[in-house]
Amino acid sequence: MSKTFSLTLLLVVTSFFFGAGVVSAATEDQIHYWTFDEGTGRSVNDSVGGQNGVLTGSSTGFGWAGGKVGTALGMDGGVDESVALPDGILKGSQGSISLWFKINSLSERNILFSGKSISDNNIYVTLSIDREGRPQLQFRDSSSGNDRKAQGAKILNTNEWYNLVLTANSQTYRMYVNNVAVDVVGDNLGRWFPDFTNQTLMYRIGALDASPLRGVLDGYIDDVRIYDRTLNIDEVGALYEKGNLSSPTVPLAIRPMLSFSSSNTKIPVGGSVLLEWSTQNVTSCIGSGSWTGAVDLAGTRTMVKLGGDATYTITCEGKGGKVSQSLNVEVGGQDAVASVPVSNGTTVTETIITLPASAVLTEVARREAIEKLLQQIVVLIAELQKQLDILKAGAH
Structure with a gap:
């Protein structure tokens, strides 16, 4: 009896002290990771997948600031601003995206991440925040189709940092805001970005330029991670805690x-x-x-x-x-x-x-x-x- 109790206690203690570390390690298998820790310049590095982004549009519309994890990229919602990524970088029918963001103002144009067909300007899918402050996945999957959306029920505020995680398993979406699962209403189809069309998509961070919808983020974005699988609730929690434990870094270019x-x-x-x-x-x-x-x-x-x-x-x-x-x-x-x-x-x-x-x-x-x-x-x-x-x- 004593040996059984000791073994049980050992397992409990081991789980308590090392369990969080195991979960955290599991979240490091992202296939793309844009940290925005450059703090200067006109490009952002994908430290895992090598799919680096280029800042397009007016240089005065971008700004570097202390983020949730290191530094963050600021955008002012100006026309033609975006972080342009290589075409067709996402594959498969399931995946997850995690990012930190802070918006300065509410509108229908606060785009966080998007994909648009390179051959049909009407086909697109975008993760954004609507004018009421709700996170949503909005899309149009055919040239003559209608705009549809899977929308989170939680209302977010301006000038506050949020961690948003979206998972898609080809059947349903799950959304998490600051490690809290939120209800998803509307067209909860569970389709991953490239699964909306057989056409190649061009991807952007912070912007979308499609015929039905154009928009640029007015705020800050940081620590964008993409996975080719769905994250579970423990892994979502580990990503949230990682962001909260990090210290913002003020870029040298603006450091007082x-x-x-x-x-x-x-x-x-x-x-x-x-x-x-x-x-x-x-x-x-x-x-x-x-x-x-x-x-x-x-x-x-x-x-x-x-x-x-x-x-x-x-x-x-x-x-x-x-x-x-x-x-x-x-x-x-x-x-x-x-x-x-x-x-x-x-x-x-x-x-x-x-x-x-x-x-x-x-x-x-x-x-x-x-x-x-x-x-x-x-x-x-x-x-x-x-x-x-x-x-x-x-x-x-």
Whole structure:
């Protein structure tokens, strides 16, 4: 009895710790996989099947952004935009497609994936989101036929990421939104993309250009996987969890960058400090802490007559998100430094003795401290005069 119980417990524990990994591994047998992790350029790589896509249409209509898994491709719904794939890449009568998407607006033209006959512009099949926010597979299988659709019952929102999975087994469709099965109503035929016609189809991501229906996605699409079999509910769940566990990556082309520095981190009471900053891929910057309000995207600013410790923060924002940096300036102390910047970039720095207010000095000690301070001021003036002469000489 004890051995039987131990074996049962071992099986349960093994299933608990390793079962999810087995399911996850099973979802890696996709035949096509477009990750959209390029983050730049005019092409997208099929890392499994080698059927790479090409971005067509206006370059200003596309944009790269952080996605659910790495980076995502953004489209603005403009005419003629698409990710064009090679013709006839899908085969067979069953399959599954999984993808992540986020739509900016609702319309009948938010196409996620489509196929259209290369010889008859009226025959097409497309996975899309309708104007009410319902996922659907819409199709026309003959030149003189009507538009038909298998429609999911769930209503989706704009500006939210969703994982949509469609499976077709030649008899019925199944749809899953964020790992939840949704009812499919209408023409639930279960036919896979190439099974609607014996004609070769041209495939597109994010667009369809057929006579009955034209449309381009207004939103973002990421992590498109296609299988030549139907996925089960556990595999759908593994794909959903994989997307949720991943960290979005902001493409270098739009990643906000900020460089922020100060001439000194310690200055005497009443001293000054020069702040300098520069940015890339940002559209606005705001100062906070010891300074407030909008600041230029790049520049310098001298903060004068500081009476206490100060913290300066810059937060900048662009298409790729936000970036922020802070600098702390300590005012007072025995090792405080006065820094005098000059316009040619040279900084003259001298150590200045600061006397604590509580210090009790003899007359001799006070005189010696003042004499030392005056000597340093003389050296500082001489250095400034030297830099001024250099600037005057350069002006001529």
